[in-house]
Amino acid sequence: GDVAADAAGSLDDLGIRTDGARVKPEEDVIQLSSEAGDASASTWRGPARENGRLLVGEGEGKGKGKGKGPKYKKHDLSKGIKKFDRDGAFTERRPRIKNGGATSDKFRRQVANNKETVFRLAKSEVLQTEEAGGIAVEDEMELTSKLSQENILEGATLGVARKKFSFSLPYGPYAVGFTANGQYILAGGRKGQLAMMHVDTMRIGAEVQVQETIRAVQPLHSHSMFAAAQKKYTHIYDQHGMELHVLKQNKCTTHLDFLPYHFLLVTAGELGDLQYRDISTGREVQSAKTKLGPCRSMRHNSENGVVHMGHSNGIVSMWTPTVREPVAKLACHAGHVNSIAIRRNYMVTAGADGKWKVWDLRKYEPVHSNVMRGHAITDMDFSMTNLFAIACGPRVKVFKDVGGVERPSHPYMEEMYPGKMVSSVRFRPYEDVLGVGHSDGFGGLIIPGAGYANFDSFEANPFETKTQRREREVHRLLEKLQPDSIMLDPSRIGSVDKKIAKEYEAKLKQEADEKAAEKKRKSKKMRGKDKAGNREKRKKLKSAGDMRGKAKARIAGEDEDSDDDSGDGGEDGGEAAAKAAAAEAPAADGDGPGPAPPGTGAALGRFYGKRKRKT
Helix, strand or coil, X not given: CHXXXXXXXXXXXXXXXXXXXXXXXXXXCEEEECCCCCCCEEEECCCCEECCEECCCCCCXXXXXXXXXXXXXXXXXXXXHHHHCCCCCCXXXXXXXXXCHHHHHHHHHHHHHHHHHHHHHXXXXXXXXXXXXCCCCCCCCXXXXXXXXXXXXXXXXXXXXXXXXXXXXXCCCEEEEECCCCCEEEEEECCCEEEEEECCCCCEEEEEECCCCEEXXXXXXXXXXXXXXXXXXXXXXXXXXXXXXXXXXXXXXXXEEEECCCCEEEEEECCCEEEEEECCCCCEEEEEECCCCCEEEEEECCCCCCEEEEECCCEEEEECCCCCCXXXXXXXXXXXXXXXXXXXXXXXXXXXXXXXXXXXXXXXXXXXEEECCCCCEEEEEECCCCCEEEEECCEEEEECCCCCCCCCCCCCEEEECCCCCEXXXXXXXXXXXXXXXXXXXXXXXXXXCCCCCCCCXXXXXXXXXXXXXXXXXXXHHHCCCCHHHCCCCHHHCCCCCHHHHHHHHHHHHHHHHHHHHHHHHCCCCCCCCCCHHHHHHHHHHHHHHHHHHHHHHHHHHXXXXXXHHHHHCCCCCCHHHHHHHHHHCCCCCCCCCCCCCCCCCHHHHHHHCCCCCCC
């Protein structure tokens, strides 16, 4: 009996009843997190059971046997839709198109696809479990800007501590830049040194001494190509430091930028010109004269691809490759515009007057203005999480929420480089690192919360292999956007401008009317009149008529010349002189020729007088 009881107990533990029926064992406890910020949680232990048997008719539900179901977390997608949606593209109603069935269907499908894309992006955020870091303080009065890099490294892990690096080199000041996936850093010294290296392994891919001034550097679509603005021309190098191209049309270039979705290299320099060049074909897309003097700063807006240029007179001009004039101008400062940084709908400009201003690009109005004491700002940059870095003299300052209504009172972090002048700052994509170039070399600072934690491997994969990089380049080339897609208002792409459409329709109608009138004016020819032989005959008749007309005109001209020469009284007086002499002096014998009868031509002039000889 004890053995049977023990066996029955073990079978019950396995979910098998003694009558031979098998029962599903009780599910494990599933812990589901509730709404963000709520400490409570909901727990579901599966359907109601007793001794391994399902209790029917328990709990809520319309049918029998349907117990109380699991409580799933309800996610609010409105924030995600607002985050991934372009301005008004998800909710804005497209204008109704009359008498255009195919066009209307096309726009309707486009709007539906845009909504589906935004909705899927918002849903995929549920799977993005990584969150951006930051610095948490115990006391609200404690300032995070007081923390130095040494304090951060004390509490950081080994992986984070390895991201901080520094190189002391004698070829400064240096300009730095990162590739799109943040794995490679490009540094260019003013005295001629170029270096491309992997940031994590510190393996040098290319190191070149060009022995001339380097004003700017720019990584292109991947680490396999980069551009350098040297003393006279712009040069293109590969990942091993071999020179691929020399752009001799781009002279005295001081600023470089790259549009990744259009494969356009943008150059601007001391001559006041702006040039767009497609690096996939080598063709020059646009070259325009700004007529605003040398370029002092240049950055592009990643939302619409518009290039912003700062000039010596304090004006910031905005350019597109399809228009030879600036599409917009802003009077921002009283002097030089030293640097520009753009993040979505906000632009920050820094002038030689020591001020840096935040502008709302939707209204083209300043949000607030700040004054930087001491040195003027030399460079600025935005991170993927909206942190804002400023380089001024030997200091590097990082601010939070620059685009807010209130002006930031104190920086988020601050670092000092004693005895050095910072010339360039760039945030590393997808990492909490800020690249800094200064007069004594370049390095990286750890800025908690600067990197975007969840990356899109189809956009930029920090862990991509060689095969994945080749595939990505091919797909990017196939999906390359045309230069005419760059405009101030990207929402206008795919829409129809009624005014331009009306003018185009009127032009087409006018051309059709002109062609119809031309056909109508053409008279109906008789049968056989338009043959080749008849056409040639008409041409010869017309030519003969022209020759006769010219001969008559020439003869009439000779008569006029003879009339004019008769008044001179020379020996060769011509026909008129002979006629006059014959009329005044009668013939002695009566045998001489008499006066010329009226209507006598020049050919019979020898019978009535001396003929004028042409010499």
